[in-house]
Amino acid sequence: MSNLIGTAKTKLYIGTAKAFTGTEFVASDFTTETWTEIDGTTNLGGAGDTAELITSNQIGQGRTRKMKGVVNAGQIQVVCDLDPADPGQIALIAAQKSRESFAFKVAFNDAPAGGTPSIRYFAAYVMNFTEQWDEANSIMKLNTTLEIDSNIVRVAAAEAEG
Template structure:
């Protein structure tokens, strides 16, 4: 059995939206262009997830109530944060509480699989082709490069790229997800290494920020801000990925 600690999780807030898509229309593309701001100092993560309303009816000719599941409610997520007066995320959260709008939220958990890496070769071509023998990458996977010398012009060490045109032992990369393959130019030297960029599981949803009261206590108690998020959409769950 694998346990998944809460430690290492991160929460982000985006700008206000004027409407929230219906459950049937909501997918990860609705969050693709959001400019996220991390809310720092996250101390306690609240419960998150759907529950159904219970419908109960009694029939006089039956000895047991009849029950059915009603509409779903993703609930109220109660979070606590260490007070960081200059944190952009906390300032955005407090500002959101003063409006009636919905805001996109993203939770990223620290459960990404280990990165994979291998020595790779590269061509100077349009597009540049990377050879990683026996790789299992698919289009859209994320990779980055390092080298003991110099990468071809068009690639920068430590930058995240997206796999395009994968074949059994080769692939090209783009600068953005779904973008065009990068042309490599110039010269190269040294030994190059390619590594996957794993991602943890993610939750995406819209919520109304209902309040942000401060919590006090005794002399040796840290001040906290408590925030209630009334989740107002389906919760999209994106599994952890190796790349």
């Protein structure tokens, strides 16, 4: 059996306002969220931790010394087919108007039969939304940038209990 996971049927959800307080999130921090699927996604981008490089040019050694600094989970560029009636897109646009960060969930399409899929949880600011109109034979798009302001909680797919 292949351990590959296809992107098709992966779902993106938005929750309520959720501030990162400096303590790493765990999965249970997201159990009380009410999730709204953001429908029509055509590109979910990607994200993950990247450490900043700290350097010191030491004269006596004639060498640049390096160490890892703070970690940034990055940003996600989300693209959706524009649907003004979709509750998830409506919530996304409302979140962009807020100065707060929001809970997000990504659910992969990798659940074992009767089990649960892999999940990613995080808090992010909705930085922008733009409508992309393009040419006559195009589908209008909604583009947004999610600036992740927390760790990304990884929950593995699980077999059905029983």
